[in-house]
Amino acid sequence: MTACMKEVVKEASKFVSACYGKPDKEEMSITRQTLWAARLGKSGKDMPSLASLPPTTEAFYKNLKRAHIQAYIWKHALDADPPDLDFI
Template sequence: MSDIRYRHRISSMGKKSAAKVHQLKTLSPTSEAFVENVKRVHFQVCIWRSALTGEAPDMDPLENGWVSDDDFGVLMPVTFPPQTEIAPAAVMKLIQCGCSSETPCSTERCGCVAGQMSCSAFCRCRAEIRTCWNRWTLLKQRIEDANDSDEDESNDEDDSDD
């Protein structure tokens, strides 16, 4: 899928204006994003099918393309598996937001939020937790922090074996 995505992007470069080409929403999904979409669709279909029987499916949404966002009290779709790069660094330099309000990146007017991706160091907010209000950036940071603490715990257990 990623190869098809790349070839399609290259072939459309001459047909569209530069402003349209660099919009994130014009990119087709990567293979990793496609897998997460399929997980969510499968989960949704199982819920719809269970409506006919009256019994909820025995499925955990957190294992089927969703992640819990406790700060907002909602489930949010996983658009990429953890540790997956959205795009190469050269492409990420082209995709950036320029939000500058008191709560930057807090609304759908932010290109990163609208594209359901976290801000990066190339954005005006620099993706700094104290200045960026992008829910995807905050969620990514929480996931990275959780992964770091899991690694620290497993390292502590390894150290105690010595």
């Protein structure tokens, strides 16, 4: 919870990219593009389903930020005076 969002995004991107079989990628858009090219090359003419690809970097950041804020809220739900969180 004390890590900066930049570090959280970097580590989460590496983890999710590894889940898609691309552990060396740090940006989701690069992982998405790599998977798109690989799947398009394998299938010939058929386009891969967009739902089977990871999110773009921008969408991933927004989802990760929401999840991080929610985890923070849950962690401090029973605290009488929870610490402030910068939502920006």
